[in-house]
Amino acid sequence: MSENNTTKPVNNSEIPSDWVMKKLGTLVDIFSGVSPSLFNLNVFGKYPYLKVEDLNNCEKYQNESREYSDDEKYLVPKNSVIFPKRGAAILNNKVRINSVKVQMDSNLMAVYPKTSNLTCEYLYYRITFEQLHKIADTSTIPQINNKHIIPYSFPLPPLPEQKAIAACLSIWDDAINKTNQLIAQKEQGKKWLMQMLLTGKKRVKGFEGEWNEIKMSDIFERVIRKNLEGNTTVVTISAQRGFVSQTDFFNKLIASEITENYFLVEKGEFCYNKSYSNGYPWGATKRLKDFEKAVVTTLYICFAIKDTNKSDGEFFEQYFEANILDKGLTQIAHEGGRAHGLLNVTPFDFFSLKINIPDKEEQTAIAQVLQTADKEIQLLNSKLKKLKEEKKGLMQVLLTGRKRLKID
Numbered sequence: 001m002s003e004n005n006t007t008k009p010v011n012n013s014e015i016p017s018d019w020v021m022k023k024l025g026t027l028v029d030i031f032s033g034v035s036p037s038l039f040n041l042n043v044f045g046k047y048p049y050l051k052v053e054d055l056n057n058c059e060k061y062q063n064e065s066r067e068y069s070d071d072e073k074y075l076v077p078k079n080s081v082i083f084p085k086r087g088a089a090i091l092n093n094k095v096r097i098n099s100v101k102v103q104m105d106s107n108l109m110a111v112y113p114k115t116s117n118l119t120c121e122y123l124y125y126r127i128t129f130e131q132l133h134k135i136a137d138t139s140t141i142p143q144i145n146n147k148h149i150i151p152y153s154f155p156l157p158p159l160p161e162q163k164a165i166a167a168c169l170s171i172w173d174d175a176i177n178k179t180n181q182l183i184a185q186k187e188q189g190k191k192w193l194m195q196m197l198l199t200g201k202k203r204v205k206g207f208e209g210e211w212n213e214i215k216m217s218d219i220f221e222r223v224i225r226k227n228l229e230g231n232t233t234v235v236t237i238s239a240q241r242g243f244v245s246q247t248d249f250f251n252k253l254i255a256s257e258i259t260e261n262y263f264l265v266e267k268g269e270f271c272y273n274k275s276y277s278n279g280y281p282w283g284a285t286k287r288l289k290d291f292e293k294a295v296v297t298t299l300y301i302c303f304a305i306k307d308t309n310k311s312d313g314e315f316f317e318q319y320f321e322a323n324i325l326d327k328g329l330t331q332i333a334h335e336g337g338r339a340h341g342l343l344n345v346t347p348f349d350f351f352s353l354k355i356n357i358p359d360k361e362e363q364t365a366i367a368q369v370l371q372t373a374d375k376e377i378q379l380l381n382s383k384l385k386k387l388k389e390e391k392k393g394l395m396q397v398l399l400t401g402r403k404r405l406k407i408d
Contacts, residue, residue, distance in 0.1 A: 161404070264294075
């Protein structure tokens with residue numbers, strides 16, 4: 001395939017002369033999912049039984065699920081295009097191709113090309129490009145039904161061009177998929193390194209000395225400075241993202257307009273958020289890095305290193321991220337303590353926790369190894385972002401006919 005730029009660019013109301021506008025209902029058979037109560041579901045089986053959350057385990061081809069059945073009913077043909085039919089999942093535009101026969105629950109639907117003039121791959125890219133929320137009725141709860149699918153019109157290129165467009169975009173999909181897999185491998189490798197290096201099970205070359213068991217209070221001092229200077233950088237601790245501006249995290253400011261009684265945290269200091277979340281069952285401890293100063297709720301336990309000549313902040317950033325404190329937190333969280341989503345951990349008990357750590361020189365060496373792993377992951381994430389942007393740009397020109405592919 002080679003690119004042919006002789007076609008005149010088109011706007012949204014124009015299509016190339018050899019493309020035709022078609023109603024989706026004339027091109028596809030429509031399948032709706034059914035209740036799981038109609039199946040004998042197990043961990044293993046012949047056919048994946050798909051739910052909306054199963055769409056999270058892939059980017060394009062869906063061939064796995066968390067539940068399976070051997071029932072020979074309500075089967076969706078292989079190479080159908082599957083997507084959510086109701087709720088907020090529509091807004092996330094999760095569109096997949098089933099690479100095996102599947103069954104679906106009632107929150108999913110599928111369309112299958114019933115004519116040889118439409119390929120499954122092109123249909124997948126077309127629906128992804130159109131975006132589900134534009135097809136759906138979003139007046140109340142977002143939903144897609146047959147009445148939305150059947151009359152929906154879109155431009156259809158000749159079959160050879162459909163195949164060429166899909167083949168071109170698949171190159172980027174393959175690169176995105178491989179990069180995702182590499183990121184997952186690197187992240188898993190880093191988790192292993194953290195568990196080995198931060199517990200002393202594996203030592204950095206050149207270090208052999210014994211580690212010391214000490215209390216958190218031996219290294220850290222609590223930060224309780226109030227926001228008397230009127231700082232307006234109010235942040236929330238996200239387990240996945242660290243310190244995030246409240247306006248970015250909640251799309252609005254949650255804190256009171258008067259924040260002088262909130263804690264003022266300075267760059268390099270730590271905060272423990274007692275709220276449990278996915279992957280952080282005993283809360284998350286994060287280090288302030290992206291702001292010089294920030295304002296946080298007094299529900300957080302905030303603290304700073306007493307003597308930076310004896311303790312490495314980068315080491316403890318990695319140490320807390322590895323959830324090594326969890327074992328101790330399970331012992332100090334009082335019974336019935338998950339009130340309002342918060343663990344009942346007092347500052348006194350928190351700073352009484354015992355930790356086992358090396359001297360500062362080994363702390364720094366460990367931090368450098370883990371930071372190298374972080375940089376590798378960051379580079380891969382940057383590459384992934386660029387690939388997705390390139391694919392988005394390609395879809396914009398190829399699926400509108402603004403650029404044409406020469407068919408060999």
